[in-house]
Amino acid sequence: MDVKDFIEDLLQEEPIFERKEALNPDYIPANLPAREKQIKELAIIFRDILTKPGSVSVTAITVGKHGTGKTVTVRKFGELVTEIGKERGIKIMFAHVNCHKQRTVFLTLVEAARQLNIDVPNRGLSTQELFKNLHDHLEKRKAFLIIALDEFDYLINTSTMEDLYLLARVYDEPGFTTKRINYIFIIRDLNSLMIVDRSIRDQFMKNVVVFPEYTKEELYQILKDRVENEKAIRKGAIEEEALRYIAEHSENARFALEVLDLAGVIAQTDGAPIITVEYAKKAISQINPELGIISKTIKDLDLHQLLLLKAILKNGGKQVSIGTIENEYVNIVRNLGEKPRKHSQVYEYIRKMKMLGLVITEQSGKGTRGRTTLVSVTDSVKEIEENIEKEIQNRLKEKTE
Numbered sequence: 001m002d003v004k005d006f007i008e009d010l011l012q013e014e015p016i017f018e019r020k021e022a023l024n025p026d027y028i029p030a031n032l033p034a035r036e037k038q039i040k041e042l043a044i045i046f047r048d049i050l051t052k053p054g055s056v057s058v059t060a061i062t063v064g065k066h067g068t069g070k071t072v073t074v075r076k077f078g079e080l081v082t083e084i085g086k087e088r089g090i091k092i093m094f095a096h097v098n099c100h101k102q103r104t105v106f107l108t109l110v111e112a113a114r115q116l117n118i119d120v121p122n123r124g125l126s127t128q129e130l131f132k133n134l135h136d137h138l139e140k141r142k143a144f145l146i147i148a149l150d151e152f153d154y155l156i157n158t159s160t161m162e163d164l165y166l167l168a169r170v171y172d173e174p175g176f177t178t179k180r181i182n183y184i185f186i187i188r189d190l191n192s193l194m195i196v197d198r199s200i201r202d203q204f205m206k207n208v209v210v211f212p213e214y215t216k217e218e219l220y221q222i223l224k225d226r227v228e229n230e231k232a233i234r235k236g237a238i239e240e241e242a243l244r245y246i247a248e249h250s251e252n253a254r255f256a257l258e259v260l261d262l263a264g265v266i267a268q269t270d271g272a273p274i275i276t277v278e279y280a281k282k283a284i285s286q287i288n289p290e291l292g293i294i295s296k297t298i299k300d301l302d303l304h305q306l307l308l309l310k311a312i313l314k315n316g317g318k319q320v321s322i323g324t325i326e327n328e329y330v331n332i333v334r335n336l337g338e339k340p341r342k343h344s345q346v347y348e349y350i351r352k353m354k355m356l357g358l359v360i361t362e363q364s365g366k367g368t369r370g371r372t373t374l375v376s377v378t379d380s381v382k383e384i385e386e387n388i389e390k391e392i393q394n395r396l397k398e399k400t401e
Contacts (some may be wrong), residue, residue, distance in 0.1 A: 015234060016264045019077060022232035023261040025254055029230050034218040037074045038062070038209050045207045046146070046182070049081070049359075053090050054178035055145055058173040061185045061204060064211025066293055067252025070186050071096075073211070075183075081146065083385045091143040099155040100300055101248055105163035108155065109134055112147045123250050127163050130180070131170060132343050138180040145181050152185040153192040155302070157352055163195055168203040192355060197372045219256050220247035226257065233264060238275040245280045259283045295379040297356050298387055303395040304341050307332050309377070312359060313385055317377035321364070322350065325375055336396070350375060 021027055032039065045060045062070045078094035085092035095112035102108045106127045113120045117121035118137045120130060138145055149155060156164070171179045185204060193201050202374075214222070223243050226232045242263065250256035260275075263283035267275045301309070312320070326346050333340045341349070350373075353359045358381050364372045381388075 016237050016268045017232065018234045019231045020261070020264075022226050022230035023257050023264075025072075025257065027230075028072060028079065029225060031225055031229060032069065032073055032076055033221040033225050034214060035069050035205060035211075038211060039075050039077050039080070040067075041209045042184070043081075043211070045398075046077075046081060049092065049144055049146070049182060050085060050088060053092075054180060057179040058182040059168070059185070059204060059205070060183070060207040060209060061190070062189055062209045062211060063187050065188060065213055065252065067254035068211040068213055069253055070211050071150055072186050075151075078129060078146060078148060085144075091141065093138075093145045094142050094148070095145065096150060098150045099153075100151040100296075103154055103158045105159050105167060106130055108147070112136070112145070116145070119381060128166055128170070128290075131166060135180055137178070139178065143180065146184060147181065148184040150186045152187045153189070153355070156192055157355070158194060161200065164196060164200050168200045179245075211344075214253055216247050219250055219253060220244060222246055222253050223256055223260055226260070226375060232260075233275070237273065238264075239277060241332070242275050242277045242280045245277045246284070249284055255287065258287055259281065262286060293385060294358065294378070295384055297358065298384065298391055301353075301391070303338070303392065303399075304333070304393045305353065306335075306337075306395065308346060308349050309353065309358065309381070309388055310392065312375055312377055313382070313388070317382045319360075319362075319374045319376040322347070322373040322375055325350075328383045370401055 022029065042060060042062075046058050048056050049058060060072055064070050074095055078096065082092050082094050084161075093116050095115045097108045097110060097111045097115075101109045104127075109127070109130050110120065110122045113134055120133045120137065123132065134145075167183060170176075190205070190209065192210070193204060196204070220243060223246060227238060228294050229241065238260075246256055246259050246263070250259060259280065260283075263279040266282050267279045270279075272279065298306070298309075308325070308329050311325050311332055314328050315324075326343065329346065330340045350359060350361065354361050357378060360376050360378060362374055364374055
C-alpha cells in the first residue's frame with residue numbers, strides 16, 4: 001500500500017488512542033493508585049510549610065527502584081501543595097530538576113530559577129552566592145519554594161562536600177530569618193548516600209519516604225486508571241486480558257505504560273480495531289526495560305568513563321583484573337591523543353560505574369597471586385557496545401567544535 005493511502009485510511013479509521021499523552025512517563029494523572037500512602041507521608045513532612053511557613057527548611061528523601069512512581073508522586077504532591085497554599089494565601093512554588101541533566105548543585109539552582117521565571121546570573125557567582133540570590137528573589141515575592149531533585153544519586157557523585165553541605169545545612173548559618181527553600185531528593189538507593197559526610201547524610205535522611213515495588217495487581221490498577229479515567233485508549237479498544245497480560249509481564253510501572261503505548265501503535269499500524277493479548281506480547285518482545293535504563297546512563301558518561309568502559313569490553317566484557325583494564329585504557333586514550341587519568345581516578349570511575357549498574361567487581365580468590373579487583377560488565381552493556389562507540393565519537397566531536 002502507498003504510504004499516502006495508508007495515512008488517508010488511518011485518518012478514516014476509529015483510532016486506538018483517545019488521549020495518547022496519558023501514557024507518557026511525564027504525564028501526571030488525577031489519581032495515583034497505590035501511592036496515596038506516600039503522598040500522605042510527604043504531606044505530614046511538609047506540614048509546617050502550610051501551617052508555619054518560613055519557620056523551618058524541610059527536606060525529604062523519596063527512595064525506590066526505577067519505575068516505582070517516585071517522580072510522578074513527587075510532582076503530584078508539588079501540584080497539590082501549591083494549590084492548597086494558594087487557597088490559604090501562601091505563595092508556594094515548585095520546581096522539578098533532573099540531576100541526570102543538571103549535574104552540579106549550581107546548575108540545579110539555575111534550572112529551578114529558570115522554571116520559576118526568576119532571573120539569576122548563570123555565571124560569575126559561587127554556588128552559595130547563587131543560593132542567596134535565589135533566596136532574596138523569593139523574599140521579595142514573599143514566596144516559598146520546594147525543589148525536587150530527581151536522580152539525586154548523580155549529584156552526590158559529581159558535587160563537592162561543600163555544595164552538598166549547602167543543600168543540607170545552609171539555613172543553619174546566621175543571616176536567614178525566614179527559611180524559604182525546601183527540598184525533596186529522589187534517589188534509587190540509600191546506599192548512594194554512604195559517600196557523603198555523616199553530618200550531611202544525617203540531615204538528608206531525617207525524613208525518608210519509601211516506594212516499594214508495585215505488585216502485579218497494582219500495575220494492573222495503574223493501567224486501568226490510565227485507560228478508563230485518563231482516557232488514554234478509546235473505550236472498547238483494548239481487551240481486558242491484554243491489560244492483565246501487560247501487568248503480569250511488566251517489571252515496573254514505566255515499563256507497563258511503555259508496553260501499552262507500543263501495543264496500541266502496533267495494533268493501529270496493522271489496522272486492528274482493538275489491542276489484543278497478541279499485540280501486548282509483540283510489544284513486550286520489542287522492549288527490554290534494562291536496556292533502556294543502561295542506554296540512558298551511557299549517554300551521561302564523560303569521555304574518559306566511556307573509554308574505560310571500552311577498555312573493559314576489549315576482553316569481551318569478561319572478568320579481568322583492574323591492572324589489565326587500566327593498561328588497555330591508557331593505550332586507547334593515548335591513541336586518541338588524550339591524556340590518561342591517574343590510577344586513583346580510574347578506580348573511582350569503576351566504583352561509580354558499579355553503582356550505576358554498568359560493571360560488576362569482586363576480589364580475586366584462590367588461584368590468583370596477590371589480591372586484586374576483578375571487573376566485568378553486565379550483560380546489558382555488552383548488548384549496546386555499538387552505542388558506547390557512538391557516544392565516544394560524539395564526545396570527541398564535541399571537543400573539536
